[in-house]
Amino acid sequence: MGKKWYYFTMVLDLADGKLIAWTLSDDMTTENTIYKTWLLAKKRRAITEHHIFSFR
Secondary structure (H helix, E strand, O other): OOOOOOEEEEEEEOOOOEEEEEEEEOOOOOHHHHHHHHHHHHHHOOOOOOOOOOOO
16 A cells, blocks of 8 residues: 655644644645645735744
């Protein structure tokens, strides 16, 4: 049975514990993980200069 990796990326609001956006991709490129999830999060919630970001 073949093994395949999938990469889960999420944007979580730590102030209220809500999951704002998530994506699942089959490669680890920036375009398919962080960037897609970031664009989706921006559509769902306004981002201001008072936000703090952590990418891990």
